[in-house]
Amino acid sequence: MQHESSYTPTTGIGRWLDQRLPIPRVIHGQFVDFPTPRNLNYMWTFGGILTFFLALQIITGVVLVMHYVPHVDHAFESVEHIRRNVNYGWLIQKLHANGASFFFIAVYIHILRGMYYGSYKAPREMIWILGVFIYVLMMAAAFLGYVLPWGQMSFWAATVITNLFTAIPYVGESILQWLQGGYSVGQPTLNRFLSLHYLVPFIIAAFVFLHIWALHVVGNNNPLGVDMRAPKKEGLPFHPYYTMKDGFAMVVFLILFAWMVFYVPDYLGHSDNFIPANPLVTPPHIVPEWYFLPFYAILRAIPDKLWGVVLMGAAIFVLLLLPWLDTSRVRSTRFRPVYKWFFWFFVFTVLALGYLGAKPPEGIYLYLARFFTVYYFLHFFLVLPLLGFLEKPDPVPPSISRAVLGEDLSPAAGGTPEAAAAAPEKR
Ligand code: HEM
Incomplete structure (x- = not known):
């Protein structure tokens, strides 16, 4: 969204950088004084929460890989070793495993928020489409990761899901062998799943960058679904208003997450995944x-x-x-x-x-x-x-300022943005 950035570098290095690679100016424009509708509710805090969880999954994952052994004879034990012997391994492994679940809780709220408030409608189609691709990639990352501990459910989930491709006529069998790296789920499958599990989150990060870029081109939707027509009156700078609101929501969400990690860390896991993978024994329910x-x-x-x-x-x-x-x-x-x-x-x-x-x-x-x-x-x-x-929809307020401030300060109501900006503030 086009707006004037109030960024003024105060140091010599700042001025030097500003003329060569103005990263601080871009960050200031997009995350400090970015005009954000003043009526966003807590449903708008999940994008920030999702960004946090993506970072958490990448950081904890990088540490886990330092101790994990991608071998069919050692993978299961290596996860057990992380949980029992590695310093704080129990914490890092549980943050990662439960982090995946909380990532999905947050993304489902985020998607339903978008559906409820019509955030996918023009001009935000691209934000939505990129979001759907992110969601698909998240599912791929979660599936690939679930196979790595090489428990019974890991093995059989990999078998069931890769075998779905055999439903495709003519080429299904070839695709299956290509995915598994052989004629059944085994060592080559584990190797490629680890490789891809490490790669996909970085692709997600690239998509998140585009997602937020697309969001900042058109600006946020809001609970009323009406456009912000006088950003100076109808909007607030992102910082400190929304950094604080997002931060508060994140702390509340992280308290729930901490409760899960510290008190019921295995609640969401399946008991069969505490049994090492056995290709000769199929679990009763996969x-x-x-x-x-x-x-x-x-x-x-x-x-x-x-x-x-x-x-x-x-x-x-x-x-x-x-x-x-x-x-x-x-x-x-x-x-x-x-x-x-x-x-x-x-x-x-x-x-x-x-x-x-x-x-x-x-x-x-x-x-x-x-x-x-x-x-x-x-x-x-x-x-x-x-x-x-x-x-027949209910009457929609003509502007955010009408609904929030009780006064229509939008240019469409006769006021220019300048007049709106000069009008006394009502809270
Ligand atoms: C890693 C996953 C994701 C991250 C980090 C992420 C991040 C964000 C952020 C930071 C925002 C702005 C703040 C907010 O509205 O909460 C946002 C907005 C949005 N996201 Fe996502 N998102 C993710 C996944 C998705 C998915 C899966 C969808 C839909 C399928 C989606 C659809 C949207 C839409 C439509 C908006 C605009 C919201 C509005 O202004 O009303 N996002 N996202």
Whole structure:
């Protein structure tokens, strides 16, 4: 978003650098005096929390690799060695394992926030699309990482997921061998999974850079979903207002995270992953980590393997079409009395699919999984396009200043940005 930066270098080195590589000026412009809508709520703090968790995963991961042994005969023990013998290894390993779960908790809140407030709508489609790619990469990183401890669930998850590719006609078998590096999950698979698990987070970091860049071109959405038309009155500098708000939210979130790490560090893990991988013994129920369960439910709800894989992929990639499937003129669900119900029913659908993904695919569980799978897609392909035309939205305030300050200071209401800036402040 174009705005004047108030950056003035005060030291000789600062002035020298400013004329050659103005990194401090860019940081100041983007993260200190960046105009941010004054009405952002706590739902807008999860982007910062996600950035923190990405950094935490990379830092703890780099340390773990120093002690981890990527060999089918030693991987399991090496993780045990980290937990028992390496100084603070228990902490670093648990921060990394639970960090993945908290990363997903934060990303699901972040995505649902975007869906509720219509943050994917024009002009923010690119932020959203980059976000969907980040999400897919996060899933890849989490899956690859889960295989590394080489427990029973690691091994069998790798076997089940790589075998999904055999559903592809003609080339499926070749893709499977290429992925596994052989005719079954084994040493070559472990080597390549470690290599890729180390690589993917850096690709995510590059995408996050683009994501935030795209965000700073068009500026933040806000709970009202109306554009900021007089940034000087309707916005606040990012620092100190939002650095403080983001910081506070991060501390609260980290307290929950610390509780998990220090008191129930294995709660989210599966007991079978405390048994070393054994290719000769298949666990009774192969279940993925909790964050994959809704998609796993969709995969198993379909009686045909190929279609199961296709629909599971479609359930993720349909998010890319969201900006065009939602035909409503109004961004924020706050002003959509009917859609509000559909939105919460969609959230319920995803939770229900998550629950069903953990259950055996039989009897009532299977029928319910089929019902919610159908609804999942109806939400995108029927509810969103149709409701945009049929629903009569509630009146939307003409500007943020009208809703927040009780006075319309936007140029559209007759005031120029200068007049708005000069007007007395109301709080
Ligand atoms: C590593 C993962 C991610 C990081 C670090 C990240 C970071 C951020 C940050 C810092 C912001 C601005 C602050 C905020 O709105 O909370 C943001 C905004 C946004 N993100 Fe993400 N994000 C991630 C994943 C995603 C995903 C998976 C999606 C969607 C599929 C997404 C969609 C959006 C959208 C639409 C906005 C604009 C929000 C608005 O202004 O209303 N992000 N992201």
